[in-house]
Amino acid sequence: MNIESFQNRVLPAKNKLFRFALRFLGNEEEAKDVVQEVFIRVWNGREQMNEVQNWEAWCMRITKNLSLDRIRTLSRKQTHPLEDGYDIRQESLSPHESTEIQESMNRIGQYIAALPEKQRQVMHLRDVEGYSYNEICEILELDMNQVKVNLFRARQAVREKLMKINAYGL
Amino acid sequence: MDSKNIEALLNKYWNCETTLEEEQQLRDFFRNGNVPEQWKETAAMFRYFEENKKKSLNDVAFDHHIVARMQPATKGKTARLFYNTMRIAAGVTVLLTATWFIRREVRKDIPQEVVDTYDDPKLAFEETKKALMMISKGFGTAESQAKKINMFNEAQEEIQRKKDTKL
Structure with a gap:
């Protein structure tokens, strides 16, 4: 693989890797650092790339491992990613509605951030990135059963919180 | 899509039974x-899921940065190749020059074949x-x-013989 094909094939995955790293680290600068490190590693190990079936999942796995390393060296476990608001302006929504939705989204961000790490990872890969179960297994190095259990628990936990809001308006 | 369908899909979703396409339908609906x-x-x-997917690395120079960090490896490779080639070339040159000088010296000492x-x-x-x-x-x-x-030999033999007869 030469630099050009690396730029065309591998580098475009940067945003996915960035979001995944951000999910772990909760800090954009740290996440960016990790993604850089991932690309350098992938570049240095590019001979192996032909043997890797799904190189994107491979990159995601490296991102996961490096992010966990980073968390360990930082010796602080950041469980809540910074939610810097969402721009959801839409013609069909009144300003009041969009503020309301924005608040709800921030709350959901907090619920997800409060989930145990594995559940958070699985939920991110499935619901945000839209990976198949097989790919999630490959990325997280878990078996199918573990992936499904973690996703189930994550969704149930979020659902419970949502039901409480609906019931008590909290 | 009517709300009955959505409700059924949502139930499937909470139980982790939806496919990726069905999850996309839910996102589209909401x-x-x-x-x-x-x-x-x-x-x-x-x-929230959709908005999160829009989040991107906000750094225009990122690609450039990565490529810049990748360059030294390739540069090093070509440089190493060039260096090795030059080393071999230098060795060959020294050998050839030495051979040429020695040949010249040897030719000077030994006259070439008889011309006549x-x-x-x-x-x-x-x-x-x-x-x-x-x-x-x-x-x-x-x-x-x-x-x-x-x-001398004959004389020596003579003496020997005389010695023998005496004894």
Whole structure:
């Protein structure tokens, strides 16, 4: 693989890797650092790339491992990613509605951030990135059963919180 | 899609039985503003997923940075190749120069093959004969000298014999 094909094939995955790293680290600068490190590693190990079936999942796995390393060296476990608001302006929504939705989204961000790490990872890969179960297994190095259990628990936990809001308006 | 369908899909979703396509349908449905009151929060969740997917690395120089960090490896590779080639080339050059000098020295010391050859066979024969005669003369001289040494041997044998008869 030469630099050009690396730029065309591998580098475009940067945003996915960035979001995944951000999910772990909760800090954009740290996440960016990790993604850089991932690309350098992938570049240095590019001979192996032909043997890797799904190189994107491979990159995601490296991102996961490096992010966990980073968390360990930082010796602080950041469980809540910074939610810097969402721009959801839409013609069909009144300003009041969009503020309301924005608040709800921030709350959901907090619920997800409060989930145990594995559940958070699985939920991110499935619901945000839209990976198949097989790919999630490959990325997280878990078996199918573990992936499904973690996703189930994550969704149930979020659902419970949502039901409480609906019931008590909290 | 009617709300019955959505409700069924949502139930499947919470039980982790939806396919990726069905999850996309849910996201599509909750994207627009006309969501029934009871699903307001659920809609916010699907919006949250979608908005999160839009998050990107906000750094225009990122690619450039990565490529810049990749360059040294390739540069090093070519440089190493060039360096090795030059090393081999230098070695070969030294060897060739040395061989050339030695050859020149050797040629200077040893005169090249005899240039004179005779076109006339008779003359050549005479010359050869002359040369052979010279050698044979040399042999003759050597023989007469050797004969002198022989005299010593004979004398020694004589003495030996006399010693034996005496005993």
